[in-house]
Amino acid sequence: GAVVSQHPSWVICKSGTSVKIECRSLDFQATTMFWYRQFPKQSLMLMATSNEGSKATYEQGVEKDKFLINHASLTLSTLTVTSAHPEDSSFYICSTQGLGGYTFGSGTRLTVV
């Protein structure tokens, strides 16, 4: 089945710095990538939808200037958390639709200190 590789799996950064999270589709072309955020003991919340070669679409309440999404190729989408603050600490997960269904990345645990 389709495989989405997400990394890093975890990252600790200082407040005010930026962190980039990558999601790669390994065996198919992902024209669309969905980015989710999950706080402890809560469900997944969709943040944005990225489409290859065009601007991402953000869900209501998600700051597009803070969560920069780039989908420059059919196999790579990135989410950059800019000027991270402790409240951005969360579990970030990407998802796409590949051959035969929908696939999620393994997630990135971001801790901002």
Added chain:
Amino acid sequence: DAKTTQPPSMDCAEGRAANLPCNHSTISGNEYVYWYRQIHSQGPQYIIHGLKNNETNEMASLIITEDRKSSTLILPHATLRDTAVYYCIVRPGTYNTNAGKSTFGDGTTLTVKP
């Protein structure tokens, strides 16, 4: 996406069948029922999906009522490794451009006990 309702938690004895219900009374005619599970600190894992017929794969069975307003995921012989949060989602089929845009409810925390 249609809203789904699931019980917050369930327990199941190891080796027994786990039956997880989901209500989706506002499901549209073109929307499928998908089930995922999430083990702690991992990305969701696809389990099964269906439109109106019952489905079975190596992981589970999916029973959808005739009116499609509810469904049940069945894990026939639960193991300790099946302990996870199970999400029921309804959304358009695979080839709809918005298909991957899923609205996750709170899911059911299944605890399989020895």
